[in-house]
Amino acid sequence: MALEERDFPGVAFQLLVPAGAVNDPEGLEGASTLLEGWLWKGAGELDARGLAQALDALGVRRSSGAGLEYTAFAASFLPEVLEEVFRLYALLLTRPRLPEEGFEAVRSVALQSLLSQEDQPARKLFSELRRRVFLSPHGRDPLGREEDLKRATPKALREDFGRRYTPRGAVLAVAGGVSWERLLGALEPLALWEGEEVLYPPPLLASPERFALRRPTAQVQIGLVYPDVGPEDPGFYAARLALEVLSGGMSSRLFTEVREKRGLVYAVSAFPAGVKGQGLLMAYAGTTRDRAKETLAVMLQEMERLAEGVTEEELARAKVGLRTALVMGDESIRTRASSMARDLYMLGRVRPLAEIEARVEGTTLAEVNAFLRAHPYRDPWVGLLGEVEDV
Numbered sequence: 001m002a003l004e005e006r007d008f009p010g011v012a013f014q015l016l017v018p019a020g021a022v023n024d025p026e027g028l029e030g031a032s033t034l035l036e037g038w039l040w041k042g043a044g045e046l047d048a049r050g051l052a053q054a055l056d057a058l059g060v061r062r063s064s065g066a067g068l069e070y071t072a073f074a075a076s077f078l079p080e081v082l083e084e085v086f087r088l089y090a091l092l093l094t095r096p097r098l099p100e101e102g103f104e105a106v107r108s109v110a111l112q113s114l115l116s117q118e119d120q121p122a123r124k125l126f127s128e129l130r131r132r133v134f135l136s137p138h139g140r141d142p143l144g145r146e147e148d149l150k151r152a153t154p155k156a157l158r159e160d161f162g163r164r165y166t167p168r169g170a171v172l173a174v175a176g177g178v179s180w181e182r183l184l185g186a187l188e189p190l191a192l193w194e195g196e197e198v199l200y201p202p203p204l205l206a207s208p209e210r211f212a213l214r215r216p217t218a219q220v221q222i223g224l225v226y227p228d229v230g231p232e233d234p235g236f237y238a239a240r241l242a243l244e245v246l247s248g249g250m251s252s253r254l255f256t257e258v259r260e261k262r263g264l265v266y267a268v269s270a271f272p273a274g275v276k277g278q279g280l281l282m283a284y285a286g287t288t289r290d291r292a293k294e295t296l297a298v299m300l301q302e303m304e305r306l307a308e309g310v311t312e313e314e315l316a317r318a319k320v321g322l323r324t325a326l327v328m329g330d331e332s333i334r335t336r337a338s339s340m341a342r343d344l345y346m347l348g349r350v351r352p353l354a355e356i357e358a359r360v361e362g363t364t365l366a367e368v369n370a371f372l373r374a375h376p377y378r379d380p381w382v383g384l385l386g387e388v389e390d391v
Contacts (some may be wrong), residue, residue, distance in 0.1 A: 011176035030144015092188035166195025
């Protein structure tokens with residue numbers, strides 16, 4: 001748990017529970033998604049409507065969702081309702097109703113979300129890419145599989161809740177205008193939260209491959225995946241600055257070379273997408289069928305060209321871009337709580353904002369270029385979706 005006292009009028013927290021797609025039970029992919037939806041059907045003395053009204057009456061802005069590695073609960077509110085907010089969330093975690101009559105509605109929503117991927121070709125492509133990148137369960141989609149969602153039972157999910165909704169491995173980050181002493185007092189209802197430690201499988205990569213998903217779509221979606229370093233690696237800040245050079249704005253290399261000079265795409269970007277213990281860099285482009293081959297070739301060329309190094313001018317722009325993103329993110333205590341929770345999960349500690357800014361600013365051109373020579377972005381997983389030939 002971490003608290004960062006800030007000069008803000010509000011409070012925000014992010015709670016990560018160790019229930020994600022990577023440790024969904026075998027044969028029940030999507031169990032974390034079902035549980036997260038089912039939880040909100042009532043807790044303690046409150047049914048679903050009563051719980052929602054109680055939180056609304058406190059002015060709580062909230063969200064939750066099951067992801068690949070954990071289920072996240074986020075909330076922001078005024079400091080004067082701190083104790084009551086945590087009392088309600090303690091009910092959710094320790095005394096959920098999980099009513100039988102609400103289960104089918106939750107399953108129906110989960111199935112609709114899964115089927116909606118057919119109308120989101122980019123998401124469909126990257127879901128398939130992840131399955132091919134990992135040999136471990138890190139390639140699963142948090143939405144699950146249709147056959148598993150349909151075979152899930154209330155009994156199996158209640159047992160799963162007892163196994164994975166545990167304080168052992170949970171992460172709580174709080175930001176805002178409250179003291180440590182008051183926060184500890186507000187968390188007393190969570191003393192009833194019990195459970196054993198949940199194990200995570202280690203990430204394991206497959207061998208790179210190329211594939212095409214043929215779909216009658218108007219555009220072609222292109223996805224690339226490269227192994228990368230995570231925040232625990234000494235080269236992490238050099239990697240992030242290189243990524244900013246590659247895809248940090250309208251003067252970035254991908255935007256300039258793929259869109260501006262050649263007009264090949266309507267969208268192109270690159271972004272980090274790793275898991276704990278394994279960094280990944282993904283790149284995406286959306287284009288037309290007749291331009292797909294050239295678009296892919298230019299993207300691969302620009303990724304490989306990073307090994308030749310970046311310029312002083314590019315690095316200076318990248319530092320400004322990352323620092324601006326850091327400052328703008330810092331404007332929201334909810335964003336800060338989220339980044340603190342992610343740090344606790346990935347690193348076991350919270351990086352102060354001043355530390356991140358100093359590491360970005362202190363990374364030299366020689367360090368960035370040495371990293372790129374030692375970690376060239378080559379031989380990726382390549383996926384295409386649309387009316388395409390073999391890759």
